[in-house]
Amino acid sequence: MFPNSLEERCIMERTSVTTVLRAESPAESLCVKGWVRTLRTGKDIAFFALNDGSCFASLQVVVTPQLSNYEELIKIGTGACLCVEGTLVESPASGQRWEIHARAVEILGPTDADYPLQKKRHSLEFLRSIAHLRPRSNTFGAVFRMRSALSFAVHRFFQERGFMYVHTPIITANDCEGAGEMFRVSTLDAETPPRVDGKIDWTQDFFGEKTGLTVSGQLQGELFATAFSDIYTFGPTFRAENSNTSRHAAEFWMIEPEIAFADLADDCRLAEDFLRYLVTYALEHCGEDLSFFNERIESGLIEKLESLANARFETLTYSDAVSRLLASGESFQFPVQWGLDLQSEHERYLTEKVIGGPVFVTDYPAEIKAFYMRLNEDEKTVAAMDLLVPRVGEIIGGSQREERLEILIQRMKQVGIVPESLGWYLDIRRWGSCSHAGFGLGFERLLMYITGMENIRDVIPFPRTPGHARF
RNA sequence: UCCCCGGUAGCUCAGUCGGUAGAGCAGGUGGCUGUUAACCACCCUGUCGCUGGUUCGAGUCCGGCCCGGGGAGCCA
Numbered sequence: 001m002f003p004n005s006l007e008e009r010c011i012m013e014r015t016s017v018t019t020v021l022r023a024e025s026p027a028e029s030l031c032v033k034g035w036v037r038t039l040r041t042g043k044d045i046a047f048f049a050l051n052d053g054s055c056f057a058s059l060q061v062v063v064t065p066q067l068s069n070y071e072e073l074i075k076i077g078t079g080a081c082l083c084v085e086g087t088l089v090e091s092p093a094s095g096q097r098w099e100i101h102a103r104a105v106e107i108l109g110p111t112d113a114d115y116p117l118q119k120k121r122h123s124l125e126f127l128r129s130i131a132h133l134r135p136r137s138n139t140f141g142a143v144f145r146m147r148s149a150l151s152f153a154v155h156r157f158f159q160e161r162g163f164m165y166v167h168t169p170i171i172t173a174n175d176c177e178g179a180g181e182m183f184r185v186s187t188l189d190a191e192t193p194p195r196v197d198g199k200i201d202w203t204q205d206f207f208g209e210k211t212g213l214t215v216s217g218q219l220q221g222e223l224f225a226t227a228f229s230d231i232y233t234f235g236p237t238f239r240a241e242n243s244n245t246s247r248h249a250a251e252f253w254m255i256e257p258e259i260a261f262a263d264l265a266d267d268c269r270l271a272e273d274f275l276r277y278l279v280t281y282a283l284e285h286c287g288e289d290l291s292f293f294n295e296r297i298e299s300g301l302i303e304k305l306e307s308l309a310n311a312r313f314e315t316l317t318y319s320d321a322v323s324r325l326l327a328s329g330e331s332f333q334f335p336v337q338w339g340l341d342l343q344s345e346h347e348r349y350l351t352e353k354v355i356g357g358p359v360f361v362t363d364y365p366a367e368i369k370a371f372y373m374r375l376n377e378d379e380k381t382v383a384a385m386d387l388l389v390p391r392v393g394e395i396i397g398g399s400q401r402e403e404r405l406e407i408l409i410q411r412m413k414q415v416g417i418v419p420e421s422l423g424w425y426l427d428i429r430r431w432g433s434c435s436h437a438g439f440g441l442g443f444e445r446l447l448m449y450i451t452g453m454e455n456i457r458d459v460i461p462f463p464r465t466p467g468h469a470r471f
Numbered sequence: 472u473c474c475c476c477g478g479u480a481g482c483u484c485a486g487u488c489g490g491u492a493g494a495g496c497a498g499g500u501g502g503c504u505g506u507u508a509a510c511c512a513c514c515c516u517g518u519c520g521c522u523g524g525u526u527c528g529a530g531u532c533c534g535g536c537c538c539g540g541g542g543a544g545c546c547a
Contacts, residue, residue, distance in 0.1 A: 038509095040507070040509055042505095116482080121483080128539095180547090181545090216547090237547075239547080243544080245541090245542080246540090246542095248547080442547030
């Protein structure tokens with residue numbers, strides 16, 4: 001197509017910027033491809049900062065008028081895509097160790113004056129409005145490299161421990177999981193759906209019943225835990241809540257391990273190991289990106305993460321937590337009283353002031369927790385746990401599950417769920433039931449904690465929130 | 472969904488008491504430089520979110536709507 005073009009000659013031997021920057025010695029000839037972040041041009045010399053996303057740093061390309069297309073090159077704009085072939089040498093100037101002296105530069109994709117990204121600081125809101133271009137910015141480059149690295153770390157943690165990865169369904173007919181509003185999945189004609197007695201006849205829908213997008217893989221996860229002992233899910237989750245906050249999205253990714261032959265203490269130990277592993281992984285493998293977040297996004301971030309990685313995780317019962325809050329003398333906006341759920345301000349006070357580190361709050365009143373959590377001996381509380389960390393509050397929520405059939409049925413009736421509608425879930429308790437436990441971690445909330453980003457939309461490649469499904 | 476704040480050039484923002492719109496960056500032209508978000512000079516850039524109203528006159532004051540941000544609720 002382009003015979004003898006530089007691009008064609010380079011295809012087999014492109015070197016990533018991250019590889020080039022890790023070089024031990026100079027190289028006579030190599031080829032890099034990427035997008036121009038900033039450029040400084042002059043009559044006798046020009047500098048391009050070339051970035052290919054393989055790492056945070058850009059590679060300095062030095063271009064001189066000896067190149068036949070020099071006049072054309074110094075007219076390119078930020079964002080142009082280049083193929084550069086040249087010599088890798090140690091940089092004589094400060095600011096970078098290596099630079100490439102170009103022998104040939106081909107403009108693979110030019111830009112024009114309309115290219116929205118400039119070599120200046122943009123607001124996160126503006127970048128969000130051009131979600132298709134923001135991965136080329138420093139901040140989002142770092143965020144999405146981090147997202148990829150931590151996804152891998154999640155799998156590595158569980159796989160190293162012999163957990164089985166299970167794909168729970170995206171489409172589900174469980175309308176009573178109680179975890180939030182579901183998106184409807186239907187092939188019925190929205191204009192004129194079939195009706196019986198004025199009501200929509202879902203039996204004529206694609207699946208023969210009312211279905212929606214999953215709000216949690218936990219129930220199916222429990223099934224697999226009672227066959228494979230230790231399992232985890234890690235997949236997309238959907239909530240149709242009209243909540244417009246910096247911490248909620250309509251589509252997000254959730255991690256839900258489920259372990260058989262385990263009680264609440266085992267569950268807490270797993271959650272502690274997991275969080276410590278992920279934070280340590282980030283510190284060990286994402287140093288360059290973390291330094292950027294530490295400098296530009298959240299000052300003190302690395303110190304916060306190191307402190308968590310080395311912290312002792314305390315445990316406090318809900319009853320003790322309420323007593324400690326009442327005894328603190330602190331005036332809170334929301335009331336503290338046994339039986340009421342802890343508010344965000346209470347959670348942060350507990351982890352930041354009372355404990356001064358990560359803390360599990362356990363054994364909540366049954367009335368404020370889900371039906372599947374195991375009823376304690378006192379018959380007032382359930383074996384639930386929330387892991388609270390400084391600056392964020394709740395980051396993990398889990399429980400030991402109710403494995404006793406009669407008690408589970410009773411709890412379902414109390415909260416208005418028809419037991420027959422979840423017959424398949426009850427069957428676990430009917431045949432070969434065993435104690436089991438698990439927890440849920442919102443992947444984006446973890447990312448927010450580790451990167452310091454304050455809006456959930458800024459850690460999702462293409463965020464979906466009420467009124468927004470563009471790109 | 473509720474409460475608070477905001478919307479001015481491509482971007483970030485200023486705009487006094489209501490008197491007819493401005494700076495930096497980006498873009499263009501030229502100069503200069505082993506440069507580091509380079510620098511210097513000149514040039515270009517506007518439906519002041521939309522819509523009604525008050526006024527001789529509205530970016531500025533008032534109502535409605537749209538969009539964005541923060542907080543709350545719900546939760547992960």
